[in-house]
Amino acid sequence: MTKRICTVDTVYSLFLYFLINGVSDDDLFIFSSGVPEDIRKNINHVYFPSSRFKFCADDNLIKFAVMNLGVCFRQLYGILKLRLLMLFVGDDVEIYGHGHTQFSYMFYEYENAYLIEDGLANYRKLESNFISNRLLNFLGLYIKGSKSGYGTHENIKKVYLTYEGFCDVSSKAEIIDLNALWENLSLEDHLKILKIFNFSNLENIDVLLITQAFSEDNLMDLNEEMMIYSEIVEKYPNIIIKPHPREVKDYSKIFPDNTVLDKHFPVELLVLMGIKIEKTVTISSTAVLHFPASEIETYWGDINSSHVKKSREALECLIKGLKD
Incomplete structure (x- = not known):
């Protein structure tokens, strides 16, 4: 076998x-x-x-x-x-x-x-x-x-x-x-997957920020990373934050006025579980591609890291392809 x-x-x-x-x-x-x-x-x-x-x-x-x-x-x-x-x-x-x-x-x-x-x-x-x-x-x-x-x-x-x-x-x-x-999986498999990823059902979300492990992966200085996320939170004060599974930063302490989701479950589960999200914001996470293209926004400001810049450009090309 x-x-x-x-x-x-x-x-x-x-x-x-x-x-x-x-x-x-x-x-x-x-x-x-x-x-x-x-x-x-x-x-x-x-x-x-x-x-x-x-x-x-x-x-x-x-x-x-x-x-x-x-x-x-x-x-x-x-x-x-x-x-x-x-x-x-x-x-x-x-x-x-x-x-x-x-x-x-x-x-x-x-x-x-x-x-x-x-x-x-x-x-x-x-x-x-x-x-x-x-x-x-x-x-x-x-x-x-x-x-x-x-x-x-x-x-x-x-x-x-x-x-x-x-x-x-x-x-x-x-x-x-x-x-x-x-949809092709059984209800039993659904329940097993939700249990493996410790997923708890959520209410609908107006704006979701999907972060990445840039400073952990030495792709961006922590101060620059937090300045970017602060700018995003300032634009969307009630934004809900979904951290990357590898991040060690505690967003609940950095942004105490914002809701921070459990970082370890795959964000795609939000879509599959039918949770409605009006807008998804990121720097360059491909996870946003599983949300409707019209509701995706990539970070609009300057980025010092050439690697992260290229990642954002590649993501924007994929988003454009979805819209076309």
Whole structure:
């Protein structure tokens, strides 16, 4: 019997996996810290420890090595743990999820791999493939942002996207409709999904702000990020805030006069549960694309980060495509 394995590092892609395949206790889930603990605890899973290299300003190689010794051990421990796990699972498997994470080697070593959309990176022009040697492959190290990690590798049979427009994998893309997938699931699956994501029903919302983990991902200075959100809140004083699952900022303390939703459930559940939202505001979150295009507003002011600027431009192109 074919074993399904879901290896994702975001709440959004985990949610898409459930919409595509339903909820089964027979599936194997592999997570890292991108899936928050209060969701991980609701699913039987294997945990892969996060390991991100730290860099020093003076380019001292010895200092760099000492600073990252623990990171290397965590990385090796995680890879060996997964290698041993896969020996017990066997070769008759289907892999679903992300092919660009530090624990994605399975997408390149098993023949039936299916990529699930993660965000704007799935719609950008990406770098050329990184030619890695056998040792790096064994360690599970692949370059994030390479084309192979987003669908061009021969073992990736299909790429599940919610919108058209990524030419590099257009031959493999399957465009999915979240509403249709949700309707096709059983009531039992609906209840399981709501329980996994700790979702509580809400009233209708006039204006919703969908934030992102810019400062956590070192894409924007925290002060700039808060200045932008302060400007948005000033324009819409009664706006309700939906934080990104990876954010560590406490918006209830930053904006005590505003309602802050639980950050861990996928915001798409608001649409699927029939909660009416008059307007959705963001800087560059693709989550807004699941709301009617006429009700979406991207941040209108200046942004210093070139990466965030490009993300906003890419999002605006997708919104324009929806309106057209």
